[in-house]
Amino acid sequence: MPNLIGSSPKRREDGRLITGNATYTDDVQLPGMLYAMILRSPVAHARITALDVSAARALPGVVAVYIGADIEGRVNPVPCAWNVPNCDLRLPSHPMLAVDTVRYQGDGVALVVAESRGIARDALALITVQYAELPSVIDPEQATAPDAPQLHADIPSNIAFTWTVAGGDADAAFASAPVAVDLRIVHQRMQPSAIEPRAAVASWNPGSEELTLWVTSQNPHIHRFLCAGMLKLPEHRVRVIAPEVGGAFGSKIAAYADEALASFASMDLCRPVKWTEDRSENYLATTHGRDHVSHVELCGTADGTITGLRARVFAGLGAYASTAAPGIPTILHGLMYSGPYMIPNITGVIRGVYTTATPVDAYRGAGRPEATFMLERLIDLFARKLGMDPVAVRRRNLIPSHAFPYTVATGLVYDSGNYQGALDKALSMFDYEAFRIEQTLARAQGRYIGVGVTTYNEICGLGPSSIAGATGFGGGLYESAIVRVYPTGVVRVYIGAKPHGQGEETTFAQVVAQEFGLPIEHVEIVHGDTEKTPQGWGTYGSRTTAVSGSAVKLAALRVKAKAKTLAAHLLGVSEDDLDWDGGGFATHADATQRKGFAELALMANLAWNMPAGLEPGLEATASFDPPNFVYPFGTHICTVEVDVETGEVKILRYLAVDDCGPLINPMIVEGQVHGGVIQGIGEALQEMAIYNEHGQLLTTTMMDYAVPRAAQMPRIETAHTVTPTNVNPLGVKGIGEAGTIASVPSVVSAVCDALSPFGIQHIHKPLTPARVWAAIQLATAGAA
Amino acid sequence: MALPLTLDVNGSERHVRIEGRELLVHVLRDALGLTGTHVGCDTSQCGACTVLIDGQAVKSCAMLAVQATGRQITTIEKLSDGGLHPVQQAFRDKHGLQCGFCTPGMILTTIDLLSQCPDPTDEEIRDGIQGNLCRCTGYQNIVDAIHLAADTMRASASPAA
Numbered sequence: 001m002p003n004l005i006g007s008s009p010k011r012r013e014d015g016r017l018i019t020g021n022a023t024y025t026d027d028v029q030l031p032g033m034l035y036a037m038i039l040r041s042p043v044a045h046a047r048i049t050a051l052d053v054s055a056a057r058a059l060p061g062v063v064a065v066y067i068g069a070d071i072e073g074r075v076n077p078v079p080c081a082w083n084v085p086n087c088d089l090r091l092p093s094h095p096m097l098a099v100d101t102v103r104y105q106g107d108g109v110a111l112v113v114a115e116s117r118g119i120a121r122d123a124l125a126l127i128t129v130q131y132a133e134l135p136s137v138i139d140p141e142q143a144t145a146p147d148a149p150q151l152h153a154d155i156p157s158n159i160a161f162t163w164t165v166a167g168g169d170a171d172a173a174f175a176s177a178p179v180a181v182d183l184r185i186v187h188q189r190m191q192p193s194a195i196e197p198r199a200a201v202a203s204w205n206p207g208s209e210e211l212t213l214w215v216t217s218q219n220p221h222i223h224r225f226l227c228a229g230m231l232k233l234p235e236h237r238v239r240v241i242a243p244e245v246g247g248a249f250g251s252k253i254a255a256y257a258d259e260a261l262a263s264f265a266s267m268d269l270c271r272p273v274k275w276t277e278d279r280s281e282n283y284l285a286t287t288h289g290r291d292h293v294s295h296v297e298l299c300g301t302a303d304g305t306i307t308g309l310r311a312r313v314f315a316g317l318g319a320y321a322s323t324a325a326p327g328i329p330t331i332l333h334g335l336m337y338s339g340p341y342m343i344p345n346i347t348g349v350i351r352g353v354y355t356t357a358t359p360v361d362a363y364r365g366a367g368r369p370e371a372t373f374m375l376e377r378l379i380d381l382f383a384r385k386l387g388m389d390p391v392a393v394r395r396r397n398l399i400p401s402h403a404f405p406y407t408v409a410t411g412l413v414y415d416s417g418n419y420q421g422a423l424d425k426a427l428s429m430f431d432y433e434a435f436r437i438e439q440t441l442a443r444a445q446g447r448y449i450g451v452g453v454t455t456y457n458e459i460c461g462l463g464p465s466s467i468a469g470a471t472g473f474g475g476g477l478y479e480s481a482i483v484r485v486y487p488t489g490v491v492r493v494y495i496g497a498k499p500h501g502q503g504e505e506t507t508f509a510q511v512v513a514q515e516f517g518l519p520i521e522h523v524e525i526v527h528g529d530t531e532k533t534p535q536g537w538g539t540y541g542s543r544t545t546a547v548s549g550s551a552v553k554l555a556a557l558r559v560k561a562k563a564k565t566l567a568a569h570l571l572g573v574s575e576d577d578l579d580w581d582g583g584g585f586a587t588h589a590d591a592t593q594r595k596g597f598a599e600l601a602l603m604a605n606l607a608w609n610m611p612a613g614l615e616p617g618l619e620a621t622a623s624f625d626p627p628n629f630v631y632p633f634g635t636h637i638c639t640v641e642v643d644v645e646t647g648e649v650k651i652l653r654y655l656a657v658d659d660c661g662p663l664i665n666p667m668i669v670e671g672q673v674h675g676g677v678i679q680g681i682g683e684a685l686q687e688m689a690i691y692n693e694h695g696q697l698l699t700t701t702m703m704d705y706a707v708p709r710a711a712q713m714p715r716i717e718t719a720h721t722v723t724p725t726n727v728n729p730l731g732v733k734g735i736g737e738a739g740t741i742a743s744v745p746s747v748v749s750a751v752c753d754a755l756s757p758f759g760i761q762h763i764h765k766p767l768t769p770a771r772v773w774a775a776i777q778l779a780t781a782g783a784a
Numbered sequence: 785m786a787l788p789l790t791l792d793v794n795g796s797e798r799h800v801r802i803e804g805r806e807l808l809v810h811v812l813r814d815a816l817g818l819t820g821t822h823v824g825c826d827t828s829q830c831g832a833c834t835v836l837i838d839g840q841a842v843k844s845c846a847m848l849a850v851q852a853t854g855r856q857i858t859t860i861e862k863l864s865d866g867g868l869h870p871v872q873q874a875f876r877d878k879h880g881l882q883c884g885f886c887t888p889g890m891i892l893t894t895i896d897l898l899s900q901c902p903d904p905t906d907e908e909i910r911d912g913i914q915g916n917l918c919r920c921t922g923y924q925n926i927v928d929a930i931h932l933a934a935d936t937m938r939a940s941a942s943p944a945a
Contacts, residue, residue, distance in 0.1 A: 018864075247885060
């Protein structure tokens with residue numbers, strides 16, 4: 001049997017997806033189902049002075065209308081589940097429906113439940129609300145100013161937390177360093193834009209007093225845990241089913257009021273209730289990403305050695321702290337300030353800030369793109385100030401491959417790495433020296449081309465549960481799997497994680513089929529239903545293969561060990577006399593004295609002849625709690641040409657060399673890199689949530705928010721180096737977010753390199769033609 | 785106010801009672817249970833709701849159901865009658881999908897594109913699928929899948945084959 005690990009069988013999940021037979025949440029139809037819609041505040045910040053729902057209630061076909069006062073006390077507030085310690089975290093109560101004050105455009109004001117979608121929408125239009133508008137503030141730094149509007153009465157200066165990271169003595173390093181550079185970086189708000197909007201179908205069974213909730217979720221077990229709390233239900237009476245999920249990118253981690261409201265209505269009315277957001281609602285009420293304003297500095301010596309880093313960050317949280325929000329700019333960001341470099345002295349002060357905007361939560365990369373972007377841009381500035389090549393500066397400071405495990409100044413222990421190896425591979429594939437010559441020639445002809453090189457690492461494979469606990473994360477970070485072998489030798493594997501496009505139905509089947517010597521078609525992976533699957537914490541943080549895949553592997557090994565015990569019994573030999581021959585157990589002495597896997601599956605399930613003490617059946621459960629995070633890494637190189645007349649940026653070439661350890665399915669890994677890189681290019685060049693001065697979101701449709709389209713995007717060249725981790729039994733790291741983390745600085749650095757003849761050091765992303773053109777004009781005017 | 789309406793969907797005459805304001809996509813999904821056609825936006829930007837109407841790719845969220853009377857409507861569910869369509873097969877072979885939400889619309893747009901342009905360049909493909917958003921794949925494998933589908937369909941259409 002050929003080795004399945006490292007091969008690229010076609011995806012198991014595709015059959016239903018390409019034929020229209022998949023079931024996404026909004027596809028679920030139940031008899032007697034009602035439709036819910038939420039009236040959302042059209043203003044950013046206001047007191048509700050009058051709210052009249054009587055006309056809506058009177059509309060034929062409307063079954064119920066609820067306002068905040070109707071449900072207050074009957075449900076619990078929306079929780080924040082990452083209570084980062086030692087930072088004076090202040091969490092305001094977050095009601096499911098605003099009671100007297102709305103704090104962002106999109107804040108829920110009323111819930112309508114009706115017999116049809118159309119009637120529900122008509123009813124929304126019949127609700128009258130008077131808003132006494134209050135001032136708004138969107139910029140997280142401005143929100144901390146003394147005269148800024150105050151969102152929550154008991155949270156002065158809108159500061160949710162002040163979290164610090166410190167290692168070495170950064171102030172001393174800066175005081176003695178001959179060279180220092182600084183930069184103000186704006187990580188614009190991003191709208192995750194999964195093509196499937198969020199949806200929920202709630203069905204309360206008044207007889208069994210059980211709630212079944214279909215919901216667009218990356219983590220159904222977390223949704224069960226948090227929804228049970230919001231609804232005051234015992235957790236074992238809540239079944240969460242995340243069926244097919246149409247993309248998420250972090251935006252379907254959080255527990256939202258919306259699915260809890262649909263559930264509340266179903267419980268109150270004893271009928272199934274469906275709620276599905278439309279796209280404008282998605283852009284207003286589904287969490288956003290990024291939103292940091294960062295003041296950062298880097299210092300070093302004249303030979304290009306980095307000696308210190310300081311960062312002062314204002315991280316916008318929006319109006320309330322969403323489920324994972326406090327952990328993102330702290331644990332997943334501040335702890336990564338050393339990146340792949342040796343930086344002995346680091347200080348970061350990160351303030352989480354409430355603003356009158358949509359809550360911010362995880363968005364592909366979640367904190368790590370902001371850290372990598374900061375480092376990569378600062379290193380380019382540092383190199384330029386020294387007159388050194390930016391690649392040479394990186395090479396000088398990369399942690400050497402012999403130094404792992406390596407403890408950085410922020411306290412993290414990096415598992416394994418060969419950063420120079422990935423850099424060397426990228427440079428040789430790209431031919432960096434040739435590009436620099438071409439660039440000189442191009443400039444002589446008035447063409448502005450540039451190159452951006454990013455050497456990155458990231459923290460993922462979240463993570464040890466003990467660290468989850470120590471950092472205030474309201475859950476574990478292990479994963480569990482059940483491997484169940486049926487009498488006919490076919491296998492089902494039940495996992496607690498929740499793939500939603502990443503292809504683990506295929507990669508995990510490869511792992512199990514390889515272990516048992518089965519055709520991949522004989523292994524099915526089941527996920528998404530809390531009633532079927534063992535406890536798990538979900539798919540985010542590039543953790544599913546590293547953590548859930550490892551649980552699958554361990555469970556498969558347990559099954560195999562039991563099969564071996566049975567084989568020895570049936571053959572009348574000692575287990576020590578048996579070897580796995582790829583499809584069964586055979587004796588050393590005589591390879592024909594064997595028991596194949598299918599026969600063992602049958603005999604274990606029939607239990608006609610079990611050895612003493614061995615239970616019938618062939619099934620095992622395993623949980624895997626990793627002893628450390630994993631730290632994938634790589635080098636990305638991007639070249640661009642800038643039209644200095646229009647400010648338009650054209651990507652000439654994009655090369656990604658990534659190291660995520662051994663590749664189980666290279667086709668799927670490359671797909672993750674492609675998607676991640678393009679998402680980062682969107683962030684670098686065109687995507688941005690835009691609010692006006694009244695706190696109104698202007699980018700509320702896909703016409704206004706610039707999700708990358710096919711004709712705007714380049715091809716991506718991919719390559720890999722392979723450095724296994726010893727943190728998990730598969731040796732694998734994550735790859736879902738790496739592309740986004742590495743691509744944003746690669747593109748921005750390439751543009752700034754192209755425009756270096758103008759003296760341009762940095763341009764705020766997204767680098768739209770208007771911004772690039774304006775930067776060129778400013779630089780030219782300054783020079784004149 | 786329920787209107788009786790007859791639609792020609794996937795080769796069958798279907799009788800439904802709908803509100804006059806209902807969009808074709810909602811009638812396909814809710815009244816006819818054809819949930820392979822998806823809704824991703826409200827402004828005909830994303831293309832997840834694309835169906836074929838008289839062979840042409842149309843965003844079914846941008847059309848009232850009553851406007852579709854007398855037209856032949858084809859949804860993703862019809863395509864695999866008698867085995868996968870070469871475009872479906874190519875999307876699978878080239879890993880041209882991840883979460884799959886945009887995929888039905890992307891496949892139907894591709895069928896229209898290849899009917900007009902049987903041997904497209906990269907640029908023609910990327911231009912041809914401009915109206916369909918994919919957030920997962922970065923489009924690269926979709927472009928490769930469309931090339932493969934075009935090759936397969938040309939080979940089976942050519943008399944020599």
